[in-house]
Amino acid sequence: xxxxxxxxxxxxxxxxxxxxxxxxxxxxxxxxxxxxxxxxxxxxxxxxxxxxxxxxxxxxxxxxxxxxxxxxxxxxxxxxxxxxxxxxxxxxxxxxxxxxxxxxxxxxxxxxxxxxxxxxxxxxxxxxxxxxxxxxxxxxxxxxxxxxxxxxxxxxxxxxxxxxxxxxxxxxxxxxxxxxxxxxxxxxxxxxxxxxxxxxxxxxxxxxxxxxxxxxxxxxxxxxxxxxxxxxxxxxxxxxxxxxxxxxxxxxxxxxxxxxxxxxxxxxxxxxxxxxxxxxxxxxxxxxxxxxxxxxxxxxxxxxxxxxxxxxxxxxxxxxxxxxxxxxxxxxxxxxxxxxxxxxxxxxxxxxxxxxxxxxxxxxxxxxxxxxxxxxxxxxxxxxxxxxxxxxxxxxxxxxxxxxxxxxxxxxxxxxxxxxxxxxxxxxxxxxxxxxxxxxxxxxxxxxxxxxxxxxxxxxxxxxxxxxxxxxxxxxxxxxxxxxxxxxxxxxxxxxxxxxxxxxxxxxxxxxxxxxxxxxxxxxxxxxxxxxxxxxxxxxxxxxxxxxxxxxxxxxxxxxxxxxxxxxxxxxxxxxxxxxxxxxxxxxx
RNA sequence: CGGGGCGUAGCUCAGCUUGGUAGAGCGCUGUGUUCGGGACGCAGAGGCCGCAGGUUCAAAUCCUGUCGCCCCGACCA
Numbered sequence: 001x002x003x004x005x006x007x008x009x010x011x012x013x014x015x016x017x018x019x020x021x022x023x024x025x026x027x028x029x030x031x032x033x034x035x036x037x038x039x040x041x042x043x044x045x046x047x048x049x050x051x052x053x054x055x056x057x058x059x060x061x062x063x064x065x066x067x068x069x070x071x072x073x074x075x076x077x078x079x080x081x082x083x084x085x086x087x088x089x090x091x092x093x094x095x096x097x098x099x100x101x102x103x104x105x106x107x108x109x110x111x112x113x114x115x116x117x118x119x120x121x122x123x124x125x126x127x128x129x130x131x132x133x134x135x136x137x138x139x140x141x142x143x144x145x146x147x148x149x150x151x152x153x154x155x156x157x158x159x160x161x162x163x164x165x166x167x168x169x170x171x172x173x174x175x176x177x178x179x180x181x182x183x184x185x186x187x188x189x190x191x192x193x194x195x196x197x198x199x200x201x202x203x204x205x206x207x208x209x210x211x212x213x214x215x216x217x218x219x220x221x222x223x224x225x226x227x228x229x230x231x232x233x234x235x236x237x238x239x240x241x242x243x244x245x246x247x248x249x250x251x252x253x254x255x256x257x258x259x260x261x262x263x264x265x266x267x268x269x270x271x272x273x274x275x276x277x278x279x280x281x282x283x284x285x286x287x288x289x290x291x292x293x294x295x296x297x298x299x300x301x302x303x304x305x306x307x308x309x310x311x312x313x314x315x316x317x318x319x320x321x322x323x324x325x326x327x328x329x330x331x332x333x334x335x336x337x338x339x340x341x342x343x344x345x346x347x348x349x350x351x352x353x354x355x356x357x358x359x360x361x362x363x364x365x366x367x368x369x370x371x372x373x374x375x376x377x378x379x380x381x382x383x384x385x386x387x388x389x390x391x392x393x394x395x396x397x398x399x400x401x402x403x404x405x406x407x408x409x410x411x412x413x414x415x416x417x418x419x420x421x422x423x424x425x426x427x428x429x430x431x432x433x434x435x436x437x438x439x440x441x442x443x444x445x446x447x448x449x450x451x452x453x454x455x456x457x458x459x460x461x462x463x464x465x466x467x468x469x470x471x472x473x474x475x476x477x478x479x480x481x482x483x484x485x486x487x488x489x490x491x492x493x494x495x496x497x498x499x500x501x502x503x504x505x506x507x508x509x510x511x512x513x514x515x516x517x518x519x520x521x522x523x524x525x526x527x528x529x530x531x532x533x534x535x536x537x538x539x540x541x542x543x544x545x546x547x548x549x550x551x552x553x554x555x556x557x558x559x560x561x562x563x564x565x566x567x568x569x570x571x572x573x574x575x576x577x578x579x580x581x582x583x584x585x586x587x588x589x
Numbered sequence: 590c591g592g593g594g595c596g597u598a599g600c601u602c603a604g605c606u607u608g609g610u611a612g613a614g615c616g617c618u619g620u621g622u623u624c625g626g627g628a629c630g631c632a633g634a635g636g637c638c639g640c641a642g643g644u645u646c647a648a649a650u651c652c653u654g655u656c657g658c659c660c661c662g663a664c665c666a
Contacts (some may be wrong), residue, residue, distance in 0.1 A: 011599095013599095013600065013602090013615095013616085014600085014615065014616085014627070015599095015600060015601050015602090015615075016600090017600070017601080017662090018595090018600095018601070018602090018659075019659050021659090021660080038657085038658090039657085039658065039659090090666095091665090091666090092664090092665090093590095093664095094664090094665070094666090110666080111666070143665090144665090145590080145663085145664060145665080146660095146662095146664090148659085148660090202666095313638095425666090428666070429666085453644070458666095460666075461623095480626095498624085498625060499624080529627090530623090530624055530625090530626090530627075530628070531624070531625045531626065532624090532625075532626040532627050532628080533626085533627050533628095534625095534626085535625075535626045535627085536626065536627045537627085538626095539626090548625080551625095552625090560625095581653060
């Protein structure tokens with residue numbers, strides 16, 4: 001049965017609430033798709049739910065086609081599992097934890113690696129049971145620091161998560177085979193949902209190599225930064241993005257004598273520049289400063305030096321240092337070890353065996369440098385690598401240790417230049433390895449009757465984000481409202497009788513029956529509203545096709561057919577009544 | 590978590606500086622005229638001014654606390 005507008009709940013609004021700042025959020029509320037209950041918590045109203053379910057159905061079909069089988073796991077998860085994998089700590093405050101009446105803690109699942117691994121341990125005992133891919137579509141919970149942008153970053157959201165188990169990485173039944181299948185399924189899913197996407201390399205974790213990809217929808221409201229080579233052969237997110245070869249020069253001559261400058265209360269790069277400008281009446285650019293960051297790995301201090309206008313990439317520094325446990329040093333601990341936090345300079349490495357110094361190529365240059373003086377409230381001018389560090393006897397390693405920025409050389413070293421854009425992450429595929437099976441002591445026997453930890457892949461899709469991305473995309477909205485891709489539109493066709501009475505009502509009902517018989521979803525605007533209101537609402541909710549029934553057209557045994565995306569003209573076209581069903585069936589195929 | 594801001598009608602907001610019995614537009618109800626791109630008139634309904642204390646003859650307005658929400662930043666599968 002076709003839905004009648006008067007019978008469902010579509011609370012359209014002329015104005016969006018003040019807290020909606022991005023187009024998808026504003027339109028999802030104005031079109032009556034969602035309603036906010038609390039920070040980052042939304043009700044899906046009938047129109048929004050229909051769109052969500054269409055996206056879920058596409059995901060389901062493609063998962064099944066890729067050989068995954070659906071399950072449904074609990075949201076309420078024993079905290080012990082999270083403690084066993086160290087993820088309670090790793091997730092930190094993002095993990096929702098509730099106490100039951102006995103005082104036992106449970107996590108509200110933000111993802112299900114622990115649960116699926118535990119499940120695997122229970123039922124998968126032999127290599128003969130592998131490979132296996134399971135998935136679910138379920139509500140996930142994350143206690144976000146800052147929920148925002150409506151459904152794009154919420155505390156409660158719908159996610160499809162799939163997990164695969166294997167004995168080997170390569171070969172038949174290996175993790176890579178399933179990974180590739182999932183990757184391909186993701187491409188089909190996003191194509192079918194009508195959202196434009198790009199695949200970028202992401203931080204790979206323990207397995208290394210080509211082990212993680214993110215599916216991103218390019219959009220200025222995205223919260224992730226992605227870099228692409230203008231040669232079109234490389235794309236990665238900012239955490240992962242490598243930078244091509246750059247010149248380095250630790251041999252440059254000093255620009256002057258090392259001179260200490262009193263910079264009271266200026267620990268930051270910006271502070272120092274502002275201080276130079278105001279108090280010393282000298283211009284100092286951030287790119288003429290060296291940022292010296294103190295990290296720690298075991299008992300070794302690992303110091304990263306980058307240009308003042310750049311950001312340290314901890315994963316890169318970890319890799320350069322060849323350690324796995326590197327993190328930013330605790331401030332107090334570092335002070336106690338003799339580091340004047342806020343005023344550290346590379347010279348601090350001179351004469352210390354417990355310090356390893358790593359420098360980014362752009363910081364490993366001659367010329368004029370200002371950096372910390374290793375004394376509280378002091379910086380130095382005319383710092384020089386050769387004189388103050390190398391010849392002074394300290395070891396320096398030059399390595400790519402910073403986040404890439406717009407204009408950096410492509411890591412392909414083919415003359416390509418990296419360009420930075422923002423994107424919305426809608427999917428992520430990841431080769432996990434044995435992290436969870438090891439932590440939870442899950443073993444299967446292989447052909448040689450040895451007990452081994454299976455390796456895993458995990459594959460996630462933010463289903464709500466598909467909706468928001470479809471609206472955010474180019475062509476997904478205009479000044480009048482949403483423009484849905486037909487595949488996830490709440491309805492395919494909106495029938496708008498100017499007045500729902502007499503012949504117009506009869507035709508509306510008849511067309512609805514015929515269209516639904518062909519598998520087309522129909523909404524009839526049967527409200528006793530003025531035409532202008534109906535048209536405005538029609539544009540706002542963005543149903544792909546509108547059939548308008550007015551006296552003039554009906555008198556000619558015709559109806560007006562208008563595509564929401566404007567593809568059949570700004571005023572649509574007149575179509576004979578008995579031809580419109582076939583025409584729509586063809587158009588929606 | 591740091592910085593900033595906001596809680597007044599379903600929604601958008603004014604009123605607060607300078608305390609004196611609550612306002613507008615949209616929406617809603619009734620009614621009449623309208624009826625192809627968010628009509629107009631008339632008549633109405635609707636608010637413990639987030640909550641709790643305090644100051645005062647008197648608090649939406651001043652003070653304190655508290656809760657909620659938003660923005661910027663930091664953080665992050």
